[in-house]
Amino acid sequence: MIYSLQRFINFVQAFSISLSAYIVYTMVIKCNLPITLAVFISIIVSAVLAIIIDWLVLSYFEKKGTKIWQMMIASLGIYVVLQNVISMVWGDSTLSFRTWEVKVGHNIMGAYITDVQIITIVTCLALLALMWLFMEKTTIGKQVKAVSSNPNLSGILGLSKDRVIMWGVGIGTALVAVAGILIAADTDMTPTMGFNWLLYGVVALTVGGLGKIRYLVLGALILAIAQHLAAFYLDSKWMNATAYIILIVFLYFRPYGFSGKQLKKSSL
Secondary structure (H helix, E strand, O other), rough: OOOOHHHOOOOOOHHHHHHHHHHHHHHHHHHHOHHHHHHHHHHHHHHHHHHHHHHHHHHHHHOOOOOHHHHHHHHHHHHHHHHHHHHHHHHHOOOOOOOOOOOOOOEEEEEEEHHHHHHHHHHHHHHHHHHHHHHOOOHHHHHHHHHHHHHHHHHHHOOEEEEEEEEEHHHHHHHHHHHHHHHHHHHEOOOOHHHHHHHHHHHHHHHHOOOHHEEEEOOOOOHHHHHHHHHHHHHOOOHHHHHHHHHHHHHHHHOOOOOOOOOOOOOO
């Protein structure tokens, strides 16, 4: 949703992952709000803030003719600043917004899966289906596909690139916020947790490519299976290393992923 429009890794999304979890923590633990309301507020605030940052900083750089790699470095700098803001406000210690009893989990074929993990699976499948419907059936979804495919031609046809990117950043960040909340509900939160999870997303994107959604799901599944096999047969410390090894292998042998195709230029 975001990378296909901006064509660079937007590290601000790593901040959104962490921020969404901390907003829920504040709403639930400090303000005693219901968790459903806290989740809704967190998603809205994270999406709006990401749109504002993109409009004030990244869009400004783009209009100045800043190169793609420079945009990525700029987003990394913004992330570092905002991540330190989280540390200043909430501290560096591990926090949790869980108010429910922690249970062992359900035994399924010898493996234990918790209620939060079941909710995560169901939520992700539902959001995946909704995103497919959104991209295929709605006007905004079709505009996102058009601009990501050919922004110059889309502009000639009357589509506003800035408006479409705003929608893409807002919707993409809302999905990122959901991910951050679910991650924190399962494994608690730290100010820097978003960075690793963003890199996992980059690896899944690299493996799957920028083609159809099913290939992105395949990339995520390959990454998750490889990481957990490494943890089972080697050590849990190898999970991050496994992700980077997969990234290097695909960048070397198949840089466009399973569904990605190299763009060819044509002239008239």
